[in-house]
Amino acid sequence: MRLTNHPILGEAEARREVTFTFDGRAMTGFEGEPVAAALKAAGVVVHRYTKKNRSPRGVFCAIGRCTDCVMTVNGRPNVRTCVTPLEDGMAVATQYGAGEEAK
Ligand code: FES
Numbered sequence: 001m002r003l004t005n006h007p008i009l010g011e012a013e014a015r016r017e018v019t020f021t022f023d024g025r026a027m028t029g030f031e032g033e034p035v036a037a038a039l040k041a042a043g044v045v046v047h048r049y050t051k052k053n054r055s056p057r058g059v060f061c062a063i064g065r066c067t068d069c070v071m072t073v074n075g076r077p078n079v080r081t082c083v084t085p086l087e088d089g090m091a092v093a094t095q096y097g098a099g100e101e102a103k
Helices: 037-043
Strands: 015-023 025-030 071-072 076-080 089-095
Touching: 015 037, 025 037
Parallel strands: 015 089
Antiparallel strands: 015 025, 071 076, 071 089
């Protein structure tokens, strides 16, 4: 689920593929792309569940302003995945409520 040949921007440049985990499942993405983009390409759209109603949330603004995309990354909760570059070996997990550290 990626654009490889955009009608205006042209063909995508070659990028280094890296591996990461999402809730313990191995996945691949491109180094430096937003974590949220790698998840979207893999079909993952729910990033967290709200504390009060346990409502699912995912990418909304995609520019680091709304916090709907926050997840637990490498054990750290509340990471805005739409503006966090993907790195090799990252451990990304669905966040429930405010995350482990904020309880
Ligand atoms: S989608 Fe709004 S901060 Fe990431």
